[in-house]
Amino acid sequence: MVQRVRGVVARSQGSPVELTTVLVPDPGPGEAVVAVRACGVCHTDLHYREGEISDGFPFLLGHEAAGVVESVGADVTTVAPGDHVVLNWRAVCGDCRACRRGRPQYCFATRNATRAMTLEDGTPLSPALGIGASPTGRSWPRASAPR
Ligand SMILES: [Zn+2]
Ligand SMILES: [Zn+2]
Numbered sequence: 001m002v003q004r005v006r007g008v009v010a011r012s013q014g015s016p017v018e019l020t021t022v023l024v025p026d027p028g029p030g031e032a033v034v035a036v037r038a039c040g041v042c043h044t045d046l047h048y049r050e051g052e053i054s055d056g057f058p059f060l061l062g063h064e065a066a067g068v069v070e071s072v073g074a075d076v077t078t079v080a081p082g083d084h085v086v087l088n089w090r091a092v093c094g095d096c097r098a099c100r101r102g103r104p105q106y107c108f109a110t111r112n113a114t115r116a117m118t119l120e121d122g123t124p125l126s127p128a129l130g131i132g133a134s135p136t137g138r139s140w141p142r143a144s145a146p147r
Helices: 043-049
Strands: 003-010 018-024 032-040 064-072 084-086 140-142
Touching: 003 043
Parallel strands: none
Antiparallel strands: 003 018, 032 064, 032 140, 064 084
């Protein structure tokens, strides 16, 4: 069931960010919904707002966060509801050549959520660094829960 939360959104280049309602879909295969307990909005998010990283407005800001897994999609076996997690903006696959060599920083197959969070009118949001963790109400989806 889609959840309604509040998140920090940059709608257009240079305009003030706003705290607005965000719709969070149920987790798809390989995804988890995490109830965010803490999230930073940093200078990188400012670069998104300024249009310096991409022009994919509107952006859902926040990419440094921690929380508790709330629900998981099909095929998720390494986290379960109730697990405390830190969100990785470069979510590694755990299975490619680099990951298997113990060098996940060079992962060839990092993951992002496939089911978009949206504004109330259905406009898809571009999550900052693939995360968009600023929703403060309850939760947000994470694509990267390793299988
Ligand atoms: Zn940052
Ligand atoms: Zn990898």
